[in-house]
Amino acid sequence: MITLNINTKTYNVDVDPNTPLLWVLRDELDLVGTKYGCGVAQCGACVVHLNGEAVRSCVTKVSRAEGQKVVTIEGLAEKHDHPLQVAWQEVDVPQCGYCQSGQIMAAAVLLRENKNPTDADIDAAMSGNICRCGTYLRIRSAIHAAAELQRKTT
Amino acid sequence: MTEQKTSINRRSFLKSSALAGGGLMLSFTWLSAFKLPGEAGKPDVPNWIEVNGYIKITADNVIKILNPNPEFGQNVMTSLPMIVAEELDADWQKVVVEMGPHDSVKLGPQFTGGSNSVRMYWKPLREAGAAARTMLMQAAADTWKVPAEELTTNAGLIVHPKSMKSGTYGEFAAKAAVIPVPKEIKLKDPVKFKVVRSSQKNVEGLKIVSGKPLFGLDYKQEGMLIAMIVHPPAFGMKLKSFDASEALTMAGIKDVFLQKLYPDGFEQGGFDTRSFNDMLVIVGKSTWQVMQARKKLKAQWEPAGDIKDIIGGRGGKKEVIVPGELESTDAQHKKMQEFASKPAQQLRRDGDPETAFKNAAQIIERTYNAPFLAHNCLEPINFFAHVTAEKALVAGPLQAPGxxxxxxxxxxxxPADKIEIQMTRMGGGFGRRAYGHYLYEAAIISQKLNAPVKLMYTREDDMTYGIYRPMYTAIYRAALDANKNLVAFHVKGGGIPEHPIHANRFPAGAVDNYLAEGWQIPSNITIGAFRAPRSNFNAAAEQSFLDELAEAMGKDPIELRLELLQRAKEKPVGKNNEYDADRYAGILKLVKEKSGWNKAENKKYSRGIAAYFCHNSYAAHVVDLTMKNGQPYVERVFSAVDCGIVVNPDAATNMVQGAVVDGIGNAFYGKLTHKDGAAEQTNFHNYRIIRMNEAPKKVEVHFVQNNIDPTGLGEPPFPPVFGAVANALYRAYGKRLYEQPYGPQIPQQTMPDVKRKPVKSKLILNKRRAQ
Structure with a gap:
């Protein structure tokens, strides 16, 4: 049994400790907002927060998350109103939408560390996340919009 | 106002009315099949009254509009219901949108592809909305005992101004549902549109940003098993034998077995396709367990030899021999060069091109090449199936359920009526999910196991399986007279396994002497539609060639195109020219204006222009290239598009921006090669996809404003990006690039501080030619 703290809830899962966190989230806990895209830490669709840091859950063993604090897209904000989630809808970023939870989770760490990121900051922080539909311009806009929302509310 | 006969299947209307008359319809609730954490079993709103196939209304005035067509990011979940809401005169903000079931009788063709969704549903959806509005008004007129002509509607409210009576659509929905469908339906004048032509947010925005289960890979059922297929490592190979003894001892593994996809002699549909027929299937409880155990499967492979396929579909039944050779990219290039010099099939001929070339003062000839491309939808191929002796439920990402x-x-x-196909949101499609083989694979595996199964391809399975954009080549030739007038044009294109030529497109129709030819080489590497099939190569080659031609003729590249289009308009050459010369010229003029084509302040950029017509729409781009960290970088793009009426302008802009980014990425990096039949790129570490730092700072999109019925948008802006990028790279480096992807062809040099003067292109002088 491995005890996990995900989105402030406690879960006990009976899995091989080498199982990537991604598959525990998706197969065992029905938290399917975290996506599988490549399995080798190349696309960023599976980004979650482990103790506040963005990690690729497809290459993060579940044993590494034991007793740590995990946040997924489902738990980023209780009412799904994180400035990024608001801005993403306001800018109408998604096309197919598949990569967007990973994009938002990566952007959330950037925005926490850098309250007013420049385009260059965004390019550097977000180049690990592939969007096959090519919504990058809108992701940039939405991160700027979220930064402004964040400044207004804090 | 126009008055026209309904084009909707009247039987389906009457059928649904009768159903509604027999009681209250329960809505279609495919989402309830998901195990939603925290909201399991949450019931749908009951008591929907079905007004017609697309519209359901409750007595308390909740209006639900069904989206008939599969959603893969082109935003049909929003834009198609907007069309219904427009004619229904519903309050868009209060409309509930739901994905429709697969039901071709009620909901039409339900095909996502060919930039067809809005174009093909435009009229039926307008009629559905208008018919429902008419029926609701008639119900109110009957109730209030006033003439229907005296009623008006406003955002879901029916009003009788004379008596000051008013009521919601919901109040009259039950009564409206049993009123016969009107024989004549009045549609709105497009200038009066309120919902259509207004920018509306994606109706699934909140679900997407909060990680709700929307996609095929998210679909679950109790007791569902995970299945994977171990395919041969190379095209042209098949399974010889396997040993599953170790894999079967691994945790969670339920079964390993060999299963044929199509039985011997099976007649495949035109879009069924498959790369390999023998499925070595491994099934287990969870994804990771199956991934681990498949590594322990010991399989021996052997050459498959030539295979005979029987293909049905629209072209009629035919036998196709799939060659058994283990192909490599270098050898394919050599073979293509051989074929390029052989006689080919004539596709179109105007005037006397041979004589014109013989008498030309100058001939320009260039050869263009492009590799296979993988679709690489970010959601890998997958499908859910639960097949029992009596019925089948299948669910997943699919472009063409019908x-x-x-x-x-x-x-x-x-029987077909025992099969339920549910269409989940697709994590990308780009043409890949028009091919149903993976749905059949899932269903056959479920049938054999008698259990609910999710078939899943890993990224590596997905990338190496095939159904690629074909490998293409084309030779373009132009003949100029002594005054540098274009007197003849010749294109000869080929590919593995199909040629790319659209013979009746520009500049056909604009040149007196014109010849188009095509040839193809059979292959076991499977191919399929890839965002703007064939056009995505032609626009690169032809638009690069026109740029080079303009330079040789001493003309501005936009002006050359406009002159040719003027000729095609005033005195068109030949027959069956597919394009409208005015609309084509329109986008060129628009992009010229919006990009400040001749303005001095833009000279600091290396600028490339390209335009193309496909899928009934027109798109032009001006690409502005700079250098970033010593590498060429597309910093800005100006786009002009004519796709008729734009239903949802901001979402349409998003799609064009995405097509531009996708085009830049594939033009610079897209490439899939083979060695002895095996794909050499297997995942995103060696198949390069454009990323955030390579995306332009700005893509400014302008739509031509007109009242032409919508003509498609998902594909048209994609092809001309390649040509515009190639032409901008030439301005930056002074060297023309003929091989895609362009990235590896770019001269390795440090950043030029000052823009270099382009090197004069070498022209082949006719008299110097050996033959």
Missing amino acids: WSEPTLAKLLNL
Whole structure:
């Protein structure tokens, strides 16, 4: 049994400790907002927060998350109103939408560390996340919009 | 106002009315099949009254509009219901949108592809909305005992101004549902549109940003098993034998077995396709367990030899021999060069091109090449199936359920009405999910196991399986007279396994002497539609060639195109020219204006222009290239598009921006090569996809404003990006690039501080030619 703290809830899962966190989230806990895209830490669709840091859950063993604090897209904000989630809808970023939870989770760490990121900051922080539909311009806009929302509310 | 006959299947209307008359309809609730954490079993709003196939209304005035067509990011979940809401005169903000079931009788063709969704549903959806509005008004008129002509509607409210009476659509929905469908339906004048032509947010925005289960890979059912297929490592190979003894001892593994996809002699539908027929299937409880155990499967492979396929579909039944050779990219290039010099099939001929070339003062000839491309939808191929002796439920990402259903019925030996196909949101499609083989694979595996199964391809399975954009080449030739007038044009294109030529497109129709030819080489590497099939190569080659031609003729590249289009308009050459010369010229003029084509302040950029017509729409781009960290970088793009009426302008802009980014990425990096039949790129570490730092700072999109019925948008802006990028790279480096992807062809040099003067292109002088 491995005890996990995900989105402030406690879960006990009976899995091989080498199982990537991604598959525990998706197969065992029905938290399917975290996506599988490549399995080798190349696309960023599976980004979650482990103790506040963005990690690729497809290459993060579940044993590494034991007793740590995990946040997924489902738990980023209780009412799904994180400035990024608001801005993403306001800018109408998604096309197919598949990569967007990973994009938002990566952007959330950037925005926490850098309250007013420049385009260059965004390019550097977000180049690990592939969007096959090519919504990058809108992701940039939405991160700027979220930064402004964040400044207004804090 | 126009008055026209309804084009909707009247039977379906009457059928649904009768159903509604017999009681209250329960809505379609495919989402309830998901195990939603925290909201399991949450019931749908009951008591929907079905007004017609697309519209359901409750007595308390909740209006639900069904989206008939599969969603893969082109935003049809929003834009198609907007069309219904427009004619229904519903309050868009209060409309509930839901994905429709697969039901071709009620909901039409339900095909996502060919930039067809809005174009093909434009009229039926307007009529559905207008018919429902008429029926609701008639119900109110009957109730209030006033003439229907005296009623008006406003955002879901029916009003009788004379008596000051008013009521919601919901109040009259039950009564409206049993009123006969009107024979004549009045549609709105487009200038009066309120919902259509207004920018509306994606109706699934909140679900997407909060990680709700929307996609095929998210679909679950109690007791569902995970299945994967171990495919041969190379095209042209098949399974010889396997040993599953170790894999079967691994945790969670339920079964390993060999299963044929299509039985011997099976007639495949035109879009069924498959790369390999023998499925070595491994099934287990969870994804990771199956991934681990498949590594312990010991399989021996052997050459498959030539294979005979029987293909049905629209072209009629035919036998196709799939060659057994283990192909490599270098050898394919050599073979293509050989074929390029052989006689080919004539596709179009105007005037006397041979004589014109013989008498030319100058001939320009260039050869263009492009590799296979993988679609690389970010959601890998997958499908859910639960097949029992009596019925089948299949669910997942699929572009063309109507094409897959007949084959599925044959393979499962079930009648079509016992098969339920649910269409999940797709994590990308780009043409890849028009091919139903993976749905059949899932269903056959479920049938054999008698259990609910999710078939899943890993990224590596997905990338190496095939159904690629074909490998293409084309030779373009132009003949100029002594005054540098274009007197003849010749294109000869070929490919593995199909040629790319659209013979009746520009500049056909604009040149007196014109010849188009095509040839193809059979292959076991499977191919399929890839965002703007064939056009995505032609626009690169032809638009680069026109740029080079303009330079040789001493003309501005936009002006050359406009002159040719003027000729095509005033005195068109030949027949069957597919394009409208005015609309084509319109986008060129618009992009010229919006990009400040001749303005001095833009000279600091290396600028490339390209335009193209496909899927009934027109798109032009001006690409502005700079250098970033010593590498060429597309910093800005100006786009002009004519796709008729734009239903949802901001979402349409998003799509064009995405097409531009996708085009830049594939133009610079897209490439899939083979060695002895095996794909050499297997995942995103060696198949390069454009990323955030390579995306332009700005893509400014302008739509031509007109009242032409919508003509498609998902594909048209994609092809001309390649040509515009190639032409901008030439301005930056002074060297023309003929091989895609362009990235590896770019001269390795440090950043030029000052823009270099382009090197004069070498022209082949006619008299110097050996033959």
